[in-house]
Amino acid sequence: xxxxxxxxxxxxxxxxxxxxxxxxxxxxxxxxxxxxxxxxxxxxxxxxxxxxxxxxxxxxxxxxxxxxxxxxxxxxxxxxxxxxxxxxxxxxxxxxxxxxxxxxxxxxxxx
Amino acid sequence: xxxxxxxxxxxxxxxxxxxxxxxxxxxxxxxxxxxxxxxxxxxxxxxxxxxxxxxxxxxxxxxxxxxxxxxxxxxxxxxxxxxxxxxxxxxxxxxxxxxxxxxxxxxxxxxxxxxx
Numbered sequence: 053x054x055x056x057x058x059x060x061x062x063x064x065x066x067x068x069x070x071x072x073x074x075x076x077x078x079x080x081x082x083x084x085x086x087x088x089x090x091x092x093x094x095x096x097x098x099x100x101x102x103x104x105x106x107x108x109x110x111x112x113x114x115x116x117x118x119x120x121x122x123x124x125x126x127x128x129x130x131x132x133x134x135x136x137x138x139x140x141x142x143x144x145x146x147x148x149x150x151x152x153x154x155x156x157x158x159x160x161x162x163x
Numbered sequence: 164x165x166x167x168x169x170x171x172x173x174x175x176x177x178x179x180x181x182x183x184x185x186x187x188x189x190x191x192x193x194x195x196x197x198x199x200x201x202x203x204x205x206x207x208x209x210x211x212x213x214x215x216x217x218x219x220x221x222x223x224x225x226x227x228x229x230x231x232x233x234x235x236x237x238x239x240x241x242x243x244x245x246x247x248x249x250x251x252x253x254x255x256x257x258x259x260x261x262x263x264x265x266x267x268x269x270x271x272x273x274x275x276x277x278x279x
Contacts, residue, residue, distance in 0.1 A: 056205075058205075085267070085268075087270075092272070093272050093273075094167070094253050094255075094270030094271050094272045094273050095206065095253070095270045096270070097267055097268070097269060097270075100267050140205050140206075142205075150196070150208040150211065150219050150221060151196075151198075151206075151208060151268065152208070153205030153206050153207070154205050155203075155204055155205050156204075156205055
């Protein structure tokens, strides 16, 4: 079945540093979504991307929909302690619409 | 505006039992999806309901079933529970059905199911 390869699996960074994570797939997606999940909570939508090449920002977060439609990346600038959590990419394939999730990137920020 | 709510928060069941999980969608949302999230994994799509009918299903056996009610709330039922069913079950609502060009899903906090 379709799979999303998300990397890195985990990151340990210093407060103030920039962060970059990405997702790749062998399948073409027509929507990419980025979510953040904190312990005991459901995933929270951060950014939604709908067009190949689209670059979208949400505060310190920036995400891009790859031109090949098989990848996406998420950047976080000037990280702060509350950025801690697990970040998931999710893709939607064709007309089916159900989301396929990556395994997540666990972000730890040291004050 | 009320977000997605789920009940119960936690549940412990014995193998072979049946369980019902509940979800209330965000105000104005008519589509509900259910996901299973095993420890250390991303959520996996179970199925989606739109206008009280199943509108897409993932790779889950028939003992996973659901309902959507006229007020757009939903239930997930799992029969003959197995140990591997232990997971966080997430409900997500969206204002549009699966095939819409604009597609955003908003998740509830989940129900943690433990099967012993």
